[in-house]
Amino acid sequence: MPLYPMPLARVEVVLQSIMNGRLSTLLVKRAEPPYRGHWALPGGVIRVDLDASLDDAAARVIAERLQISPQGLKQLLTVGGAEREPRAPRGWGLSVVYRAMAREEELKPVAGKRVESWAWHAVDSLPDSGDFAFDHEAIVQQAAVWIRAEFEDLRLSASLVPEQFTLGELQLICESVLGRRLDKSSFRRKLRDRGVVMPIEGAFQSGMRNRPAALYALSLPQAK
Secondary structure, eight states: OOOOOOOEEEEEEEEEEEETTEEEEEEEEESSSSSTTOEEOSEEEOOTTTOSSHHHHHHHHHHHHHSOOOSOOEEEEEEEETTSOTTSGGGOEEEEEEEEEOOGGGOOOOOOTTEEEEEEEETTSOOOGGGBOTTHHHHHHHHHHHHHHHHHTTOOBTTTSOSSBOHHHHHHHHHHHHTSOOOHHHHHHHHHHHTOEEEEEEEEOTTOSSSOOEEEEEOSSOBO
């Protein structure tokens, strides 16, 4: 049976959060070639000796690179092509891209294997294209387009929204993801019409000088 050259198969992980009121993605600075010193998504080669599935590969890689275990990892897209991966035959690289979302306080990354450092980058002010490794800038931008489309349609992520919130707090979260201001009346009417949130009976935000604000929760099911 003839053997054919095979592409280098990897997983990459897009970690999204809200940092300083802006939708952001966690990037790592590569410690080894190719693209040493360039910004990239945390990722790594799929290991047939270690990974029983793609999900296992994504979880292992993110643990090795950042020593964290984000919840709700799910496949986002697959990219591949020639001249994409300098270490592979004919440059042929294939990446299965995962996404995870989490609030800032839930993630405590530590630079791990093959990572020089890490940093959160707002998706509207990413590093220059020449500072990115591979095609990861395009992947980050595509992931931002998709999460913004989800929030525009009020398919809100329970990973970014706390269990209890006021409608004002929820609007700020949505504005942070979308990168623009929302009209208060239109936003609340849309929430009501879609049945996205439900009031928590008898629950109010404490410490308010004026009338206490009612607390709400996301109606199920919502995306993780």
